[in-house]
Amino acid sequence: MKIEELVALNCDEITSLYASREISPVEVMRCTLAQIEKVNPSIGALFSIRAEEAMDQAHASESRWGKGTGLGPLDGIPVSIKDSIALKGWPWRHGLGANRNLPDSIFTAPPAARLLEAGALIFAKTVMPDCGLMASGVSSLHSPARNPWGMQYNTGGSSAGAGASLAAGIGVMSVGSDIAGSVRLPASHCGLIALKPSFGRIPHLAPDVMRTAGPMARNVVDTARLFEVLRLPDARDVWSLAPDNKKRLQLSESMKFKRLRIGLLTDLGYGMPLEAPVRAAVQAVAAAFAERGAVVEYLEKPYDHDAMEPIDRAMQVRGWAEIQGLAPELRKEVWPAVYRWAQAASNCTAQQYLSALSGIARDRARMQQLTERFDYLLTPVMPMVNFAFDASGADEAMPLRHAQFTAPFNQTGQPAVSVHHSFDDRGLPIGVQIVGQRFNDLGVLKMAYCVEQWRSNAIAWPLEPIT
Numbered sequence: 001m002k003i004e005e006l007v008a009l010n011c012d013e014i015t016s017l018y019a020s021r022e023i024s025p026v027e028v029m030r031c032t033l034a035q036i037e038k039v040n041p042s043i044g045a046l047f048s049i050r051a052e053e054a055m056d057q058a059h060a061s062e063s064r065w066g067k068g069t070g071l072g073p074l075d076g077i078p079v080s081i082k083d084s085i086a087l088k089g090w091p092w093r094h095g096l097g098a099n100r101n102l103p104d105s106i107f108t109a110p111p112a113a114r115l116l117e118a119g120a121l122i123f124a125k126t127v128m129p130d131c132g133l134m135a136s137g138v139s140s141l142h143s144p145a146r147n148p149w150g151m152q153y154n155t156g157g158s159s160a161g162a163g164a165s166l167a168a169g170i171g172v173m174s175v176g177s178d179i180a181g182s183v184r185l186p187a188s189h190c191g192l193i194a195l196k197p198s199f200g201r202i203p204h205l206a207p208d209v210m211r212t213a214g215p216m217a218r219n220v221v222d223t224a225r226l227f228e229v230l231r232l233p234d235a236r237d238v239w240s241l242a243p244d245n246k247k248r249l250q251l252s253e254s255m256k257f258k259r260l261r262i263g264l265l266t267d268l269g270y271g272m273p274l275e276a277p278v279r280a281a282v283q284a285v286a287a288a289f290a291e292r293g294a295v296v297e298y299l300e301k302p303y304d305h306d307a308m309e310p311i312d313r314a315m316q317v318r319g320w321a322e323i324q325g326l327a328p329e330l331r332k333e334v335w336p337a338v339y340r341w342a343q344a345a346s347n348c349t350a351q352q353y354l355s356a357l358s359g360i361a362r363d364r365a366r367m368q369q370l371t372e373r374f375d376y377l378l379t380p381v382m383p384m385v386n387f388a389f390d391a392s393g394a395d396e397a398m399p400l401r402h403a404q405f406t407a408p409f410n411q412t413g414q415p416a417v418s419v420h421h422s423f424d425d426r427g428l429p430i431g432v433q434i435v436g437q438r439f440n441d442l443g444v445l446k447m448a449y450c451v452e453q454w455r456s457n458a459i460a461w462p463l464e465p466i467t
Helices: 003-007 011-019 025-043 051-066 110-117 160-167 184-190 220-230 276-291 308-324 328-333 336-343 350-371 408-412 441-454
Strands: 078-082 121-126 173-178 193-196 212-217 261-264 295-298 376-380 416-423 429-436
Touching: 003 025, 011 051, 011 220, 025 051, 025 078, 025 121, 025 160, 051 121, 078 110, 078 160, 110 121, 110 173, 110 220, 121 160, 160 173, 160 184, 160 212, 173 193, 173 220, 184 193, 184 212, 184 416, 184 429, 193 220, 193 441, 212 220, 220 441, 261 276, 276 295, 276 376, 276 416, 276 429, 276 441, 308 336, 308 350, 350 408, 376 441, 416 441, 429 441
Parallel strands: 078 121, 078 173, 261 295, 261 376
Antiparallel strands: 173 212, 193 212, 193 416, 376 429, 416 429
C-alpha cells in the first residue's frame, strides 16, 4: 500500500477493506511507519515511536479480522496520542525538557484505555509545548514542530505534533487535548478537523474543569468515529458524564436547515483584528448555510472589556504552579517565553486569583446568555491564518492571545469543532469554528460534515512537507 492510497481512505473504508481481506492492519501499519521514517525527522511531530509494539498490535488485529471478530471501527487503525495523555509504560513529559528523566507512566488515562479496548494501533506520542500553555509548536523538550504545509509556519498548539503528523499523512487520527483551543487551533493551522467536546463527555485524567481530550483527523468521519470510542464514561474522572446511549454517529448533508438559527460572531469586542482571508472564510460558510434556509444573524460585540485577561491570569497561575513543582535547578529549562509569561503570577495574591475566576464566571455567563437563542454559533478559529514556526504565539507577551475565539467555549463547556474550509494565497489552511449547545456534539459534527462536503477545494495532503 502507498501512503497516497491510505490517506484517501477514511476509517470506515479501511475497516471495510479489513473485513473483506483486501488489505490488512499489518500492511497499513507498515505504510504508516514508512511515512514516519520519511517525514518525521523534518517535521519533528512524534517521539517515543514504538514500531515493534505497533506491529505486534497490527498482527493481533489482523488475526481478529481474519476470524471475523474485529473489535469495531478502530480495530487496526493507526492512532497517535499526545504527550499529556498517560499510557502505562510510556513517557509523560508535558512538553518540558525539565521532565526528560521522569519515570514512565504507571497508569493509563481514559482516552488511551478506550483506544486499546477498541483495538487501535497506538504507535507514537505527539509533541507539545511546555505545560500545554502555548498555542504553538515550540517546546523546551523538542525542536519546534514544523507545519508540512509550509515549514516556516507554525503548527499551532498545544496539540502541535498531532496537527503536523496528520497533515503529513502519519496515522489516521490522533487524540489531543484542549484547554483554550489546543485541538482546534492546530486543526486550523494544518487543514484538519478537531472536536472539543462538551465538558465531561470525554473522560480524562487528571480531572479538570477547563481541559478535555479531543479527537483530531483529516476528515469528519474519522473524527466522529474516534469520538464514539473516547466518549465512553470512566468513573476515574469525577466530571465524566453518564453514557449518552447513542450508537454509531450518522453523518449526512441532508440536515434540516430551514429555521435553523445560526449566530455569526466575528468581533468579540476585544483582541486581535481578523485578517481578510479569515473573515472571508467565515462569511462564506455563513452564506452557504443561509442559502440552504438557515437564519443567520450577525452578533454585535458581546464584551466591553478584554475577556481574555482573566483566562490568561488563571493560566499563568496554573503554569507557575507547575514550574514551581520542578526542582529549582530545572526551572530555567522551561521555554523562555512561557517562563516569563507564567512568572507574572509569582506575586498573584489569593484575592487577585479569585478575582480572575470571578471574571471568568461573569464572562462565561455572558457567553451562555448570548448563545442560548441560537442552535449554533459560527466564528473564526483564530484571527490570523498563521505565524512563524518558532514563535510562541501571535503575541509573545500573551502566548494564548490568538485563542480569543476558542478559549471562551472551554469555559462554557459547549462543543466546538474546527473544520477546514479554504487556503490563503500562500497555500496555508484556514479553518472555521462551529459551536453548539452543550451536549450537542453530534450536531456540530454534522454541521462540520456539511462544510466539508460543500467546500470546492480538494485537499492534496503535503505528504512531502513543503519548504
